[in-house]
Amino acid sequence: MTETELKRLIEKFIKGTATREEEQLLEALEEEVCEKYRRQTFADTRHRQNIKSSIYKKVVSGIHRKRKSRKWLYVTASIVLLCGIIGYTFMNTRNQITTIVNNSSDVKAITLDDGTRVILNTSSALSYNEKNYNRKDRKVKLQGEAFFDVISNRSSPFVVTAHGLQTKVLGTKFNVGSQSDRVTVALVEGSVRLEGKGGKQLLKPNQKAVYDIKAQHLQIKPFEKGREMAWMTRDFNFENTPLKKVTALLEERFNVNIRFAAPEIGEKKITAHFEGVSMESILASITLGGGLEYEYVTEKEILIHKTDERMK
Incomplete structure (x- = not known):
């Protein structure tokens, strides 16, 4: 993430216009910066030691404060910005951690060093160690949602980590969605192995895994490819479909809550592309x-x- 992108995200955060996914991105970045400062071994200069100590204390103080007000969000955002300007660039120089954030209203296509293609959904972020990737390993971390078209390499599995759930593959196509309460993995082609605190599971094509983060429970079920991948193309096809099913798909794809003023509205049939x-x-x-x-x-x-019937 560049300094400009970070500032833009923080400005939305402070104004209260950031989406929940963007807030989660900022919180994830805060935790990442905090962890890096905790582990980082700086060069032996008093100046860098003082900077490290000062920033780390501020970050820890911010993390343990109750998260109930916009004032706290302002303090946290300021801390993250401080870390981003003063120390994050330095740490990235040492660790070569690359974080790609998609704050645009459209999807973002990424090609990694090994040729693996990633389609990153809006309000999502992908992180990886640039120095190690495709040399020592092929590991990435995901916040949000992305589709992966992985180049096959049997000597180096591709690993996606999202909220503690690891998806390991050699070469395949799959979709990963990471939310605050669950992680979903939908396999289009090939095979993947899931590993988490809930155990291990081998996923087959056209199977979708839903991992409950709190319960640490993994559920396997079939899925509709067109529906699951609709976010990439914004392609929706409805054929005599009840409105309640249409809105259920829109809720899932756009992270909103859609309700009806009367139950019978949801039974109306829609045909459209x-x-x-x-x-x-x-x-x-x-x-x-x-x-x-x-x-x-x-x-x-x-x-x-219904037309002219406003919310009471």
Whole structure:
């Protein structure tokens, strides 16, 4: 993450306009910076030792403070910015940790040194040791969601870590989604082995693993490829589909909560195809022709109601 990207994220955080995923990115970065300062061995200069000690104390103090107010968010953001400007670049020089953050409204395509392709979803981040990658190992950490098209290398497995769940592969195509309460892995092609505190599991094509972080429980179930990968192309196809199923997909893809003013609204059938359009465009299209309207109740909550029937 560049200093400019970090500042932009912090500004949204302080103003209260950051999404939950962006807040999680900032918290993850804070924890990463804190951990690096704790482990880092600086050169033997009094100046660097003083900087390390001072920043680390501030970070630890911020972490253990109760996270209940925007004031705390401001303090945390300032600490992370301080670490980013003063020390993070220095540590990256030593450890060569590269963090790619996608704060744009579109997906971001990444090609790693071994040729492995990664499609990074919005509000997501991928980190790896640039010095070691494709030399000593092929390990990456994910915050958010990404699709991986891994180049085969039997002598060096590709490993994705997300919230303690490791996905190990030799060469395959799969999707990983990392949220605050769960991690999902959907296998499109090849095979992957999952390892976590809940045990080990071999995943087969067209199988999806859902890992409950709190319960440390792993569930295996089938999945629809088109639905699972829709976030990459923003491609949605509905054929006589109940509106409640349409909104369930939009909730999953865009991390929002959509509810109906009346239960019967969710039973309305929709036939439509959307490609590369925003969620607002989809909502406008599916409500306009059915005598419906949608409105934002909060930043992440949407209400669909009959035309001219406002929320009471």
